Structures are given as structure tokens and as C-alpha cells.
Amino acid sequence: MNKTVFDCLLSFSPLLTEREMLRIPVAVSSGLRCLTKNQRQYATTRKIVVQKPIVEIDGDEMTRVIFNSIKEKLIFPFVDLQRDYFDCSLTNRNKTENQVSKDAALAICKHNVGIKCSTITPEKEHIEEYKLTNLWPSPNGMLRNALNGTQFRESVICKNVRKYVPGWRDPIIMARHTFGDQYGGTNISVPGGNKVSINLKSSGDEKNIEVFNYSGKGVAMLTFNTEESIRAFAKSCFRMALDRNYPLFFASKNTLLKEYDKLFNETFQAVFDDEYKKQFESRGLTFKIRLIDDMAAQAMKSKGGFVWALKSYDGDVLSDVVGQGFGSMGLMIHSIISHDGKTVLTEPAHGTVTRHFRDYQKGKKTFTNPISSIFAWSRGLKHRALLDEHEELMNFTKSLEYSTIKTVENGWFTRDLAPCIKGESFTESDYLTTKAFIDAVSAHLIQNR
Numbered sequence: 001m002n003k004t005v006f007d008c009l010l011s012f013s014p015l016l017t018e019r020e021m022l023r024i025p026v027a028v029s030s031g032l033r034c035l036t037k038n039q040r041q042y043a044t045t046r047k048i049v050v051q052k053p054i055v056e057i058d059g060d061e062m063t064r065v066i067f068n069s070i071k072e073k074l075i076f077p078f079v080d081l082q083r084d085y086f087d088c089s090l091t092n093r094n095k096t097e098n099q100v101s102k103d104a105a106l107a108i109c110k111h112n113v114g115i116k117c118s119t120i121t122p123e124k125e126h127i128e129e130y131k132l133t134n135l136w137p138s139p140n141g142m143l144r145n146a147l148n149g150t151q152f153r154e155s156v157i158c159k160n161v162r163k164y165v166p167g168w169r170d171p172i173i174m175a176r177h178t179f180g181d182q183y184g185g186t187n188i189s190v191p192g193g194n195k196v197s198i199n200l201k202s203s204g205d206e207k208n209i210e211v212f213n214y215s216g217k218g219v220a221m222l223t224f225n226t227e228e229s230i231r232a233f234a235k236s237c238f239r240m241a242l243d244r245n246y247p248l249f250f251a252s253k254n255t256l257l258k259e260y261d262k263l264f265n266e267t268f269q270a271v272f273d274d275e276y277k278k279q280f281e282s283r284g285l286t287f288k289i290r291l292i293d294d295m296a297a298q299a300m301k302s303k304g305g306f307v308w309a310l311k312s313y314d315g316d317v318l319s320d321v322v323g324q325g326f327g328s329m330g331l332m333i334h335s336i337i338s339h340d341g342k343t344v345l346t347e348p349a350h351g352t353v354t355r356h357f358r359d360y361q362k363g364k365k366t367f368t369n370p371i372s373s374i375f376a377w378s379r380g381l382k383h384r385a386l387l388d389e390h391e392e393l394m395n396f397t398k399s400l401e402y403s404t405i406k407t408v409e410n411g412w413f414t415r416d417l418a419p420c421i422k423g424e425s426f427t428e429s430d431y432l433t434t435k436a437f438i439d440a441v442s443a444h445l446i447q448n449r
């Protein structure tokens with residue numbers, strides 16, 4: 001191999017294996033051209049200054065390792081960033097008796113931008129490993145409640161990644177309501193011989209509605225929602241549809257839940273008619289209410305390119321179906337946008353990828369896809385740029401996303417994408433480690449700035 005190319009590769013990634021380095025010159029010839037040392041220094045010394053802070057919420061296991069690499073290779077060399085940093089790893093939640101999660105939630109509300117790493121929701125087996133004094137909850141619930149917003153998820157689209165649903169060409173943006181329903185409800189186990197009823201009380205009035213009379217053991221659940229929360233959810237969905245110039249569908253099972261889901265349908269329709277109809281019509285966009293089973297079938301046959309609003313449980317399940325349908329969960333972006341649109345929290349759409357972290361701890365190579373984490377950074381910084389009207393930062397986030405997508409499209413990707421790009425007969429030489437992939441994105445970014 002040409003010595004200067006080797007030097008260059010060593011300088012931007014001293015830990016690349018020789019085999020990985022031998023493969024990179026192919027990437028160089030297909031778009032990832034190496035830069036001279038002077039060019040690199042020029043690219044890394046002119047940093048974009050960002051005056052207002054973002055809140056960084058650090059987390060656990062493999063995603064924490066990936067976040068460190070992203071900051072070191074893709075953010076800090078280019079952006080002079082003020083960070084209000086909170087370490088929400090399980091170790092630090094335990095040390096601070098979870099005060100760190102409360103502080104992080106307050107800081108996001110203050111600074112309006114949060115970028116969060118995935119965090120462990122501890123179970124019994126974590127008590128020994130992390131010497132826990134309590135099963136401290138994941139910070140997610142606290143952060144989501146503080147933001148009081150809507151969860152949006154969509155997949156990054158790379159032309160060469162074959163989708164499990166081949167007809168999907170454009171993103172499907174999944175909007176999930178995050179208040180009440182099963183997540184805020186009460187579920188109980190009921191011994192045989194008991195009756196369950198709903199007791200409705202108002203001042204001076206009481207109504208008892210019998211639900212079920214149990215002859216044997218059973219279970220019961222009561223879920224709730226409020227018009228106020230549904231209204232706020234609807235508004236953020238209409239805003240997202242306008243922002244992306246996509247039609248909006250709201251899907252529920254109102255034929256079954258005649259009162260519960262009717263409130264969602266009626267609220268969405270009323271918000272649309274009162275506030276968004278004219279804007280939608282002027283753009284040629286549509287809003288439709290669909291039965292969830294019809295919508296799921298329609299979505300499979302569609303080309304994508306719409307916002308799909310769902311109640312919390314439906315959104316939880318179907319966003320994973322859609323994420324996998326686009327190729328890999330590692331390509332999915334997740335953000336929570338407050339109902340007034342001012343505050344945004346971004347995070348990878350997957351967990352801490354414990355299985356890969358065990359390999360990392362043993363010193364083995366890891367192949368976790370960092371794209372969802374890279375986009376958590378780019379989308380968080382994009383919101384900072386939007387709030388501050390910071391054009392240079394906005395352009396940087398676009399370049400970072402472009403370089404990430406182009407790196408995959410130029411043939412450089414992690415193992416999870418290999419079956420979608422190479423077919424089932426791929427070999428180890430077809431994919432990169434997490435680290436080598438981030439280095440390849442960095443090289444593309446430097447070249448294209």
C-alpha cells in the first residue's frame with residue numbers, strides 16, 4: 001500500500017487493523033479520499049462556535065462507548081460546544097440517588113436542547129454488577145414527563161440498504177402519544193370470586209359501572225387519557241407534518257373502543273378543522289383518520305412519505321415494526337419534541353446494546369451500528385441551530401448526516417446492515433467495526449467540509 005495513504009489512515013485511526021486499512025483505500029477511490037495533514041489541521045482548527053449550551057446526558061454500556069467516539073471524532077474537532085453535562089449512567093444514578101436524572105430534566109427545560117445516550121433500566125441481575133442500593137429507574141420517564149411532548153421516530157434512508165418492506169422509498173415518521181394509556185394505567189391480578197367495577201365520583205354524585213364478575217383467577221386493567229393531552233399531541237403531529245411537507249394519518253381502533261378512541265378521533269379532527277386545515281389545503285397535504293388495522297395494511301403497500309400518529313402502546317409496537325422494515329433498528333432516529341415545539345430531546349432509538357458491550361469488555365471487536373447515535377447528535381445540534389438561527393451550525397449538521405449516509409452508500413457499514421446490503425452470504429470482510437465506521441464518516445466529513 002502507498003505509504004502516504006497508510007500514514008494518513010494511521011493518523012486518523014491508529015487502532016484500525018491492517019485488513020481494515022487495506023480496505024479503506026477502496027473507499028478513498030470511491031469518495032472517501034484521504035487528506036494531507038495540513039488540510040486536516042485546517043479542517044479541525046476552524047471550529048464553529050456555539051454560544052448557547054446543549055444538555056448532554058451520558059448513559060451506559062455500548063452506547064456510552066459510541067457517544068465518546070462520536071464526540072471525539074465527529075463533533076469536538078468541528079464545533080466549539082458549550083455542554084451542560086449530566087452523567088446518568090447507572091453507576092452515577094446510584095451514587096447520586098437519582099438526583100442526576102432530576103437535574104438533567106430541569107437543565108433540558110432550561111436550555112431547550114438535550115442529547116441523551118441510552119441508559120440501563122436496572123433489573124435484579126444489575127444489583128450485584130453495579131452494587132445498587134436501589135433499582136433506580138431509567139431517566140427516560142422523568143425526562144419525558146418534564147418535556148411533556150410527543151415522541152417522533154423515523155429511519156435514516158440509505159439507497160443501498162435493502163428494506164424488508166421493499167416498497168418503502170421515503171421515511172415514515174412515527175408519532176407516539178406518551179401520556180396515560182397502558183403506561184400510566186393500573187393493572188391488577190384478581191382472585192376468583194371477585195368483582196371489578198369502575199367507580200366514578202364527582203361532588204355529591206357517584207356511579208358504579210360493573211366491568212367483570214370473576215369465577216376464577218384473572219386480571220384487570222384501567223387506562224386513562226385527557227382531552228388536553230390529546231389536543232397537545234395532535235398539534236405537534238400537525239406541526240411535524242407541515243414541517244416535513246407530508247400528509248398525516250391518525251390511526252386507532254374506535255370501532256372497538258367507542259368512547260376512548262372516539263375522543264382521540266374527535267380531538268384530532270377538531271384541531272385540524274380549527275387550526276390547520278387551511279395550511280394543509282394550501283400545500284396540497286391531507287389529514288385522514290384511519291382504523292388502525294386498515295392503516296397498517298395501507299402502510300405496508302405504501303411508498304412511505306407520511307406522518308403516522310398513534311396512541312402510546314400502538315406507537316411503541318409499530319415504530320419497532322417500521323424501524324426493522326426499513327432495514328435495521330440501528331438506522332432509527334428518536335426525538336421527543338415538547339408540545340410547544342421549543343424543547344427537543346434526541347436519543348438513539350435502541351438500548352445500550354448489552355450483548356455487544358460484553359464483547360467490548362472482553363477486548364473483542366465490536367460491530368454496533370452508531371448511526372442512530374450520530375443522528376441523535378446531529379438532530380440535537382440542528383435544534384440548537386434552529387433556535388439560535390445559527391446557519392453555520394445548521395450546515396454542519398447537514399454535512400454530518402450527509403457524510404454518514406454517503407459512507408454507507410459508498411459501501412462502508414457495520415455488521416447489522418450487511419444482510420440488507422450484501423444479502424445473506426456476507427462475510428466478515430464485508431463490514432467494519434464501529435470504530436472504523438466512525439473513522440470513515442470522519443474522513444468523508446473532513447473531505448467534504
Ligand SMILES: NC(=O)c1ccc[n+]([C@@H]2O[C@H](COP(=O)([O-])OP(=O)(O)OC[C@H]3O[C@@H](n4cnc5c(N)ncnc54)[C@H](O)[C@@H]3O)[C@@H](O)[C@H]2O)c1
Nearest residue numbers: 118119120121329330350351352353354355368369370416
Ligand atoms: N432509551 C433507552 O435508554 C433504552 C431503550 C431500550 C432499552 N434500554 C436499555 O438497554 C439495555 C439493553 O436492552 P436490550 O438488549 O433489550 O435492547 P438493545 O436495543 O440494546 O439491543 C437489542 C438487540 O438489538 C440489536 N441492536 C440494537 N441496537 C443495535 C445497533 N445500534 N447496532 C447493531 N445491533 C443493534 C442487537 O442485536 C442487540 O442485542 C437494557 O438495560 C434496557 O433497559 C434503554
